[in-house]
Amino acid sequence: MKFKILIALAVSGLGLLTSQHGQAATSCSRNASSAQFDSFYAPLWGCQQVFINDMWSRFHFDHDDWDQGFGFEDACNDTLPLKRTFNALQLLAYGVTATPTCSTSSSNVGLWGYCWAGSNIDELDGRCGDSPRAKTAIGPVIDNHTELFMPFFFDETVVQRAGTIFHEARHANGWCVHTNSCADGTGSCDPNFWSGCVGVGSSSGVGANGYTVLYMNWFATTARAGWINAAIRADAVAEGNHYLTSRFGTDPCFRMNSGGGTFNVC
Ligand SMILES: [Zn+2]
Numbered sequence: 001m002k003f004k005i006l007i008a009l010a011v012s013g014l015g016l017l018t019s020q021h022g023q024a025a026t027s028c029s030r031n032a033s034s035a036q037f038d039s040f041y042a043p044l045w046g047c048q049q050v051f052i053n054d055m056w057s058r059f060h061f062d063h064d065d066w067d068q069g070f071g072f073e074d075a076c077n078d079t080l081p082l083k084r085t086f087n088a089l090q091l092l093a094y095g096v097t098a099t100p101t102c103s104t105s106s107s108n109v110g111l112w113g114y115c116w117a118g119s120n121i122d123e124l125d126g127r128c129g130d131s132p133r134a135k136t137a138i139g140p141v142i143d144n145h146t147e148l149f150m151p152f153f154f155d156e157t158v159v160q161r162a163g164t165i166f167h168e169a170r171h172a173n174g175w176c177v178h179t180n181s182c183a184d185g186t187g188s189c190d191p192n193f194w195s196g197c198v199g200v201g202s203s204s205g206v207g208a209n210g211y212t213v214l215y216m217n218w219f220a221t222t223a224r225a226g227w228i229n230a231a232i233r234a235d236a237v238a239e240g241n242h243y244l245t246s247r248f249g250t251d252p253c254f255r256m257n258s259g260g261g262t263f264n265v266c
Contacts, residue, residue, distance in 0.1 A: 028068075028069055028070070028128040028150065029069075030150055030153070030154040031154070032078065032079035032080075032084070032153075032154060033154065035157075036084075036156070036157040036158060037087075037157050037158040037159065037231075037232055037235070038078040038083070038084055038087050038158055039078065040158070040229070040232070041087045041090060041091055041158050041227075042078055042083075042087060044090070044094070044226065044227060045087075045090045045094070047075070047076035047083070047086070051086075051090060052075065052086065055086060055089050055090075055118075058114075058115070058118030058119075059089070059117075059118050059121055059123065059124040060121075060122060060123035060124065061082075061123070061124055062123065062125070065123070065124075065125040065126055065127075066081070066082045066125075066126050070082050070126040071083055071126075081126045081148070081153040082126065084153045084154075084158075084161065085124070085126070085148060085152075085153070085161070087158050087161075088158050088161030088162045088164075088165060089114065089162070089165065091158050091159065091161075091162045091227070092113050092114045092117065092162040092165060092166060092215075093114035094114075094224070094227065095110060095162065095219055095223050095224065095227045095228070096108065096110025096111060096218065096219060096222050096223055096224060096227075097110065097111050097224065098224065100112065100113075100114045100115055101115065102115035102116070102119070104116060108218050108222060109166070109211070109214050109215055109218050110215070110218040110219050110222055110223070113162075113166050113169075113215060116169060116173075117165055117166055117168075117169035120169045120170075120172040120173040121136070121146045121165070121168065121169050121172045122138070122143070122144035122145055122146070122172065123143070123144070123145045123146070124145075124146050124148065124165075125145055125146065125147045125148065126147075126148055126153075127147045127148065127149050128149070128150065129149045129150060130149070130150055130151060131149070131151065132149060132151070133148075133149060133151045133152040133155070133156065133164060134146065134147065134148050134149065134152050134164050134165075134167075134168050135147055135149075135168075136168045136171040136172050138171075138172055138175065144172065146165075146168045146169075146171075146172060148164075152164055157232075157235050158232075159216075159219065159232055159235050159236045159239065160235070160239050162215065162219075163212045163215045163216055163236075163239060164212070166211055166212065166215045167208045167209070167211050167212045167215075168208070169211075170197075170206075170207065170208040170211040171208050173203070174197050174202055174203035174204075174205070174207075175197075175199060175201050175202040175203065176190070176196070176197035176198070176199065176202050176203070176207040176208045177198060177199025177200070177202055178190065178207075178208070178209075179191050179198065179249060181249040182246060182247050182248055182249050183245065183246035183247075184246040184247055188209075188247060189209070189247055189248065189249055190207035190208065190209040190210060190247060190248055190249070191207075191248070191249040191250065192248055192249060192250040192252070193206065193210050193213070193248060193250075193252035194206060194210070196208075196209060196210050196248065209243050209247040209248065212239070212240070212243050212247075213240050213243050213244055213252075216236045216237065216239050216240030216243075216256065216260070217240055217256060217260060217261075217262065219236050219260070220233050220236040220237055220240070220256065220259070220260025221259065221260040221261055233258075233259075233260060234258070236260065237256045237257070237258060237260055240255075240256045240260075241255050241256050244256070251265075251266060253265055253266040
């Protein structure tokens, strides 16, 4: 078993155990953008209860983490955090396949990312606050959890949100502490692509930033018909390239092309 330590995986790591959305309701109010593809994905799953039940149990949503304006009382409202999280989880589940699997034998993370994320994330909590987008805490004496903040709900597109959940699942799975040397700066970097999971108590291999890239690459290249369009593919490519350009200490030396495939740059 991996030794796990208590550190908040976030740029602003302090504040763990102190963020309570009920204490500052006004900072939770944001206007939802209509340009983040929620209206594209919402009808693809229809907010059906069977899908909600599956997400609710896999990711251990709790009423008390999603009420008071987060959407528990209005779970199909695309302007509220809960539904915007649901849309991302549905994309993670069904964006590449109609039959997501728990087997991780395929290199295509789009086939198993949903089940794998649900197995690794202990619970998914909605929180107020403007930074970071998300953070995961794991440790021997705390209730492991992944928290999602205002920028996740309202600044990210559905595709970005799916990638962020997959990214946080990598933290929950392997810890993979971020380093400080990359364009995006302190606490957001992996040292390199293929061995980017580092830090005391961490596993090895591709780190959380690399998982974001892998998700964008596989989604952009193998998405199901009807679950992607040109703008959404461009968004996935841009997100992947942002990570490739700005989130690694050593340039991975590849980027994504407009179709989502990769090409070498050094
Ligand atoms: Zn991270």
